[in-house]
Amino acid sequence: MRIIMGEGDTMPSIAENSTNKTKIKKKFLGLVQYVIFLIVFYIIFSFGIGIVQVSGYSMEPSLKDGSYLLTNKLASHITKASYGDVVVVKENHQQFYIVKRVIGVPGDTISISGGKVYVNNLAIPELYAMGIPNDMDPIIVPEDHIFVMGDNRTPGESLDSRDPTVGPIPNTSVKGYPILSLFPFYKIAGPLDL
Template sequence: MTEEAAILTPRSKRAAQKKSGVWSWIRFVLVLGLAMLVLHNIAGIMKVSGHSMNPTLHNGNILLINKLSLFFGTPKYGDIVIVDDDRLGYSIVKRVIAVEGDRVSIKDGITYVNDVPLVELYTYGKAEDMAEQVIGMDELFVAGDNREPGASLDSRDPDLGPVHMSDVKGYALVSLFPLHKLSKPLKL
């Protein structure tokens, strides 16, 4: 018998297998950690709390969130975004009504952006009138689809006002539970 063959006793085989098993677990944990890091920064899941987005979203809906798109562009009209404002202490789900440089007002329950009335078939209720606001640089005007007075904390409320782009944490892609698409504004 050679010296190498003598070294591979049953005891040393078990030790080699343990070492291989430990490295397998370390690789598994590292790959899992990397996958979680990537998924946390690319996608997310959020549960809707409240009725501010009725009739599009309802209390208890589970949303799939797209975070990756924030690296490649800015929200556009009609997008449903997740806003995490430090003043609130929690996240809100709202629809983008206007972007930087736009003028927004509400007259007789109709929302105007740059003096053009929005066709909003996805809303519920009649909003209170609001004097014209000009949206600042890197800001968005967001509103809930439920426009009944007091039903939604959004940019119409002076306590919140327009939100800064850095407070947008992602886009709502689809409602996973119950499963349905999210309505978008009509293109005229």
């Protein structure tokens, strides 16, 4: 229903005003929901999960070059890395992230002799590793650090804690834990008990 004001002029009815206000409220609520969704999405991908691409052969045979890994970033804020964990690390001397396996935690003595890796003088079972590493004199992992190695132990294939320019990695440099490879799809070998 319209009230005629004059020639060609009309005034909106109360029902039309109410309908317009309802449409404006719906648009505003839709915008608010969209902004909240973006904020939640940003928080999840900034602090919760992430995707990292493997570059190189340092983690073969466990991880393949070019694989896209779904990574749990939240766990790096809650827990500390332990034996056998695969971790994404921001190495201080590099401008990129590296993916490695935790071999030692604070207080451990790590050495390599005859192609075997020893933690506290015990050879560790490494069903996930390939290649024969060079011997390495014992290194004690400092407090709040971890000792990491690539699963490809062939000399020159992995930049890891064996290299004096890298050494043990601070716990604060761990940025996440890969869960699985999204493309190509495969599971990541889990930690072994020592």
